Amino acid sequence: MRSHGSGSLLRLANGGVRFVREVVSQRRKGVDSKADVVIYGGTPSGIACAVRCAREGREVVLVCHTRRLGGIMSSGLGVTDNVYAGFRAPIYDTFVRQVREYYRSKYGEESKPYKACYVKGKLHVEPHVAERVFTDLVQAESRISTLYRYYPVSVERSGRLLSAVTLRSLDDSTTVRIEADAFVDASYEGDLAAAAGAEMRTGREGRNEYGEPHAGKLFVFPGNGPISPDVVAGLLDLRTITKSGQRIFADPTGEGDDAFQAYNYRVCLTCNPDNRIYPDRPQTYDRSLYLGIVKKPEEHDGSTFALRSHLMLSDGSWSFQSHLPNEKLTWNDPLLLDANLEYPAANWDRREQIVRKHKEFALGMLYFLQNDEAVRPGVRQEALRWGLPKDEFADNGHFPYDILVREGRRLVGRYVFTEHDALQAIGIQRAPIHSDSVGIADWPLSCHDCTSGRRPGSLNDGVLNLPDVTKPSQIPYRALLPKDSDNLLVTVCLSCSHMGWGTLRLEPVFMHLGESAAFAVSLAAAMGKAPGTLDANRLVRKLADNRVMVSLFQDIDLSAGQEWGPSIQYFGTKGFFDSYEAAPEAYLGRHTARLWAEAFGSLAAGDSTHRETAEKLTIARSQRVAEPERVSGNEFFQMIKDELVKHGINGLRWPLELNPESAMTRGNACLLLYQWSSER
Structure with missing residues (x-):
């Protein structure tokens, strides 16, 4: 970091302490701290951006609102959801290789953990391993200074350029002001972009806003059973999306709303008795919240937090999970619908309340499944096989640090990536072509539950998966750029519609875009320009020359x-x-x-x-x-x-x-x- 004095930073969990003391000392002398780049978000995207910026010779301050690096990958996500399994970008590839090498060197090439860590092109990684690899990547770069437990409260700007950001500690009233030539918002919340005055939005667009056929409320009816006439009446039958006969119906109004995908913790569980801890019953436990789990599908009225009735399969196995090495899985339920709507724009005090509610709900559901007599004995027996792992999140009650912010703010930038960008374009045999592409998305257009609304026989409103029509897409550089700022890039809460977000919302994409943003920052600095004024052809060549995929x-x-x-x-x-x-x-x-x-x-x-x-x-x-x-x-x-x-x-x-x-x-x-x- 370019600072007055040593400007160095202890790259440990408490690494921000020394940095803050130095900055505060300099401010007393009337001197501000400076860097080439300030990156907000200790997420995989922010880490990829920081590492690439440092390797390109930029002095970086990486600001993380938590005490650890890695975002949701270090908090139990456990899997890199992707369809395309090949090489997409150097830093992402390095992360995958280092995780695999960790398991190979520790357990051996013939071991179960090593074989389980990479299956059919997807990485499966324990939370503490992901955190270790991300931390190693950051610590290896001397040009990265990391500031923990801080968040942006104000941004200074001159015309179209941001000049400084003031950050506040989540632990006390300490503030830090940092000047920089470029800024990157790689957070799940989009707080830096919002503080800079960028136009942001949440919720679902109406069907007519971008002409997206799946925008607004919609309902999926699974299986081959008949759809009753009162359900079909007045609805638009969009398409059959699977061979099972699953059908999608859209609300006839086509109107948008404030709803978006529900949040949850990706709870890490283990079936190893020597590593297993059963959680205590939460103080706020209310078994009535979970009785919907044991109801038959036809008995659901959608009123009890819209619990997924298919939470566990008939044989008692977990239906929403991904297996991890060392006898672990990451549990992708429960979803607490409608409890996250305030989160994106809320202050951190309110966010902590929302997060706590989700945590207590998740622990309560696990307790219910393991102990309540209303649960079938076979399901209880299977649930009791699993508990919280002793070797994960030891300083947090063995519960994940971060909630999965599945969807929040979205930038309204120079280009809005919509559903159409992930569908086959008219006249060609691939998705629309963008001359300023800086990355690719490959996951199917999809969405988790948005509201508790249902039609008889349907899943919750918003649930969607379109693997048969989604095409690998190009992501334009313009989608990373606010309309009125030239030196701010947004790599996670990028410019897209709710439907467009459905293919962009994965960590491989975010890491990919983080590295692309770093190359944009370094190229702009070399040319004496702001990143938002770069010639797109030069940037695309820079990325192509450095093996960053822009066309699949x-x-x-x-x-x-x-x-x-x-x-x-x-x-x-x-x-x-x-x-x-x-x-x-x-x-x-x-x-x-x-x-x-x-x-x-x-x-x-x-x-x-x-x-x-x-x-x-x-x-x-x-x-x-x-x-x-x-x-x-x-x-x-x-x-x-x-x-x-x-x-x-x-x-x-x-x-x-x-x-x-x-x-x-x-x-x-x-x-x-x-x-x-x-x-x-």
Whole structure:
């Protein structure tokens, strides 16, 4: 950190103490603390951003409102939900590799913990291991100073630039003022962006606001059973989403509301008797709150906190959980509907009350399942197999530190990512293309319970999962940028609709965007600019060159390091590919070569034609335009020269040690264009 005096920081759980004392001492002398970047949020996104900023030479202050790093990953989430299992960004990949190495080195390659930590492309990690790896990543960077248990209370700005943030301790009245060139809000709450005056929103948009077919209230009816006429009447049948016959009906009004996804603790449980502790009955325990669990589905009226009637399966096994190494699981119930609505905009005193209510509710439900005679004996017996783990959260009663803020504030930025951005775009065979893409999302558009409203036979209002129609999407840089600020980036509470949030809301995406934001900050600093004024092409090239995925292709592994990798990533944001196949080793056909040449000429002239280019490629494919002739290097070179001349651009040279007489592959063609574009 750039501070007066040593400016160093003890990187321990109490690491903020020394930092605060130094800052307070300097303020008494009339001197403020300074940094290159202030990042608010000790989340995986904030950590990825801080580590990359430090590696790019930036002096970073990482501010965390808790006492530990890692956000919900260190508080029991336990799994990196993702569909795409390949390499997406360096820091995320490092985290996954270091977790796997921890289990391998401690237990051995043939051990159950090591095999359980990575299953079908998903990481499964115990909370204390996640915290350890995240802390190690931060401590390894000398340019990162970490401030614990502080939150933003005010932001100073000059025009479109933030200049300083004042932070207040959650433990006492101490305040810290830090000046910086750039600011990143990587928190789950979006408090820094809100303090800066950025436009934020919560709740669900109406169906007409962005034309999203699943916006507003909706109800899912599972299974193949008949839907009664009184339920169907007046409702819009949107689509069948699974082979089971599950159907979705939207409220006929299409209106939005203030509701959003319910919160809960991801309670870590273990079945190891030597590591298991049974929680005491909470002082606020009220068994009537949980009787809905033992009701049959048809008996539910939705009035008792809208408990999930399918909490446990008929055999007594847990229905909402993910298994972790060392005989643990992370329990994804109970959801306490309607109890979180105040949380996003509340002060921390009120938030603590809300959090405490969720904690007591979760512990009460566990106690109920284990002890109440209303629970079937088989279910009670299974519940009694599980308890809180002695080796997790030892200083917090073995209960997770942080609640899962599943959805809160969302930025209203320069671009609003909506449901449409994760659906197949009209005219092409992939989701909409964004020329300023800084990351990808791959999780299905989905949502947990939002309200206790039900229709007879339906699940709670808001429950949704659309794996059959969701497409891997590109996330535009504009979605990270407030409308009126040029040096503030938002990597978690980014600009999106409630439905758009359904595919963005995962930690792999947040870590990915955190690293992309760091590259934007470092590039802007090198150019003497504010991040919000960067040329998108320069940023996308920076990310592509550093193996940060901006375009997903099912036939490319970024970790393989092929020379043409960055170029295909870059041109994937420019419409050169109409599907998720890049086919880099295939020969370039004449028709595609001409389309690429035309598009490159337009790009060189400053025109954006990515949508039209992709649509032309799709049309050619649908019409089976024959491409029997392979294009040689010389022919492709001449096509490019001709297109550039049309735009008054001359001086193109053959830059590669390739035989110009040989047939051109698609990968090498992109590599040529990429090198030529760097000279423009």
